[in-house]
Amino acid sequence: MIAQLTLLDRLRVPTYDDGSQMRYGALVIDRSRCRECGICVRICPGACLVTDTATKMSLLNGTTHKGKSGVPRLDLMKSGEAGCIACFDCGTACPHGAISLAGHFNPGYRFKRIAQEDVLAYPQRY
Amino acid sequence: MNLHANESSPTGTYAEGMPWNPVERVILERRSIRSFRPEPLPDGMIRRILEAGRFAPSAGNMQPWRFVVIKSPEIIAAMERDAVRIARLFMFFLDYARGGRVRRAITMPLAKLFIRLLPNELHAPPFMLLSQIAQGRAPVFHNAPVIVLILEDRRGVSCPAVDIGVCGQNMVLAAHSMGAGSCWIGLIKLLRYYPKWRRRLGARYPYHMNESIAFGWPRPTADGLVPREVQIVEWREGGPDDPPRYERQGG
Ligand SMILES: Cc1cc2nc3c(=O)[nH]c(=O)nc-3n(C[C@H](O)[C@H](O)[C@H](O)COP(=O)(O)O)c2cc1C
Ligand code: SF4
Ligand code: SF4
Numbered sequence: 349m350i351a352q353l354t355l356l357d358r359l360r361v362p363t364y365d366d367g368s369q370m371r372y373g374a375l376v377i378d379r380s381r382c383r384e385c386g387i388c389v390r391i392c393p394g395a396c397l398v399t400d401t402a403t404k405m406s407l408l409n410g411t412t413h414k415g416k417s418g419v420p421r422l423d424l425m426k427s428g429e430a431g432c433i434a435c436f437d438c439g440t441a442c443p444h445g446a447i448s449l450a451g452h453f454n455p456g457y458r459f460k461r462i463a464q465e466d467v468l469a470y471p472q473r474y
Numbered sequence: 475m476n477l478h479a480n481e482s483s484p485t486g487t488y489a490e491g492m493p494w495n496p497v498e499r500v501i502l503e504r505r506s507i508r509s510f511r512p513e514p515l516p517d518g519m520i521r522r523i524l525e526a527g528r529f530a531p532s533a534g535n536m537q538p539w540r541f542v543v544i545k546s547p548e549i550i551a552a553m554e555r556d557a558v559r560i561a562r563l564f565m566f567f568l569d570y571a572r573g574g575r576v577r578r579a580i581t582m583p584l585a586k587l588f589i590r591l592l593p594n595e596l597h598a599p600p601f602m603l604l605s606q607i608a609q610g611r612a613p614v615f616h617n618a619p620v621i622v623l624i625l626e627d628r629r630g631v632s633c634p635a636v637d638i639g640v641c642g643q644n645m646v647l648a649a650h651s652m653g654a655g656s657c658w659i660g661l662i663k664l665l666r667y668y669p670k671w672r673r674r675l676g677a678r679y680p681y682h683m684n685e686s687i688a689f690g691w692p693r694p695t696a697d698g699l700v701p702r703e704v705q706i707v708e709w710r711e712g713g714p715d716d717p718p719r720y721e722r723q724g725g
Contacts, residue, residue, distance in 0.1 A: 350706050361586045364599030365571045387694055391509045394602040395612040405611055425571050431602035437505050440698030452703050455598030464703035469724040471502045471699060473491050
């Protein structure tokens with residue numbers, strides 16, 4: 349159902365690194381399928397993905413050593429939150445189908461989603 | 475995985491449940507591309523993309539846009555440097571996710587005040603991309619070989635910013651239909667803070683520098699289908715006082 353934006357919601361600006369106030373994309377990486385090519389790390393808009401040896405910039409600038417770049421993971425802030433906006437651009441780019449999205453991105457309070465459900469769905473042929 | 479629709483329906487027809495037609499495929503499979511081969515698109519292709527923009531609809535046929543094609547690696551590198559510089563300045567005052575408690579105590583109220591006063595200037599989680607850019611962890615223009623700036627003519631009737639969006643998306647879709655990649659770069663706004671860039675790029679009255687689009691050959695190709703939130707759509711089919719019917723679009 350359509351969510352309501354309450355007065356409290358309108359007044360409150362969420363603290364973005366507080367998981368109880370806003371939610372980031374729940375990205376899941378299947379380690380067994382990942383071949384450590386680094387593509388997802390390179391193309392993530394906000395550099396949310398890193399590996400033990402590579403970052404977005406190191407891959408873009410070619411400063412990472414050639415070959416396997418390690419299995420990616422969401423880069424967490426001190427608060428334990430990540431910056432994933434659930435665009436799934438990493439998922440379409442991954443050549444091995446190793447990435448899936450288990451939950452959407454919902455900025456809280458005054459930015460909260462109103463007419464969108466938590467459920468993610470692929471395009472539907474009506 | 476590049477999930478693609480594999481069959482295709484002819485355009486100009488509709489049957490329930492039919493496969494996507496080629497136009498729909500371009501619309502649905504387009505992804506923002508943020509990694510490009512270094513060589514630019516051929517000039518002919520850039521002109522062809524601009525044609526899609528030139529023929530976009532606009533309120534009152536005002537065509538409130540002006541295009542600037544930036545192909546010079548030197549200029550793009552300078553834009554990148556200056557955009558990063560201003561992102562750093564902003565984040566110095568506003569990024570409360572970094573630094574110690576004292577820093578956070580000062581920057582958090584400042585950031586929240588900023589969001590209240592200028593609610594559209596920062597993303598809801600204000601510093602994801604901007605903070606990464608300020609820390610040198612993500613680029614602004616994605617090392618793209620071509621940037622097309624769409625200046626908004628503020629004299630446009632109704633809401634010229636919408637016309638800019640329509641015009642730009644026409645170009646984006648044309649580009650992807652030809653195998654190129656694109657990414658909208660709203661962060662070109664960072665350059666508005668420099669009089670020199672406003673002058674150089676012609677962003678003076680009546681023009682407003684709101685949006686730009688990066689184009690180039692994708693490396694790797696990353697177009698494909700993605701999941702998105704199910705949308706609740708309100709249908710009104712009865713009389714004006716009848717309650718609406720809510721439908722889950724996509725789910
Ligand atoms: C008006 C507009 C401005 C945008 N600005 C940026 C930007 O500055 N940098 C960027 O990396 N992406 C930018 N984007 C791309 C969005 O992040 C992207 O469209 C969104 O995450 C959905 O992903 P998709 O385009 O792959 O479907 C912009 C998109 C729009 C429509
Ligand atoms: S879904 Fe988008 S923001 Fe999240 S990790 Fe993938 S590319 Fe990055
Ligand atoms: S793109 Fe896929 S295979 Fe490559 S590193 Fe990322 S998850 Fe692993």
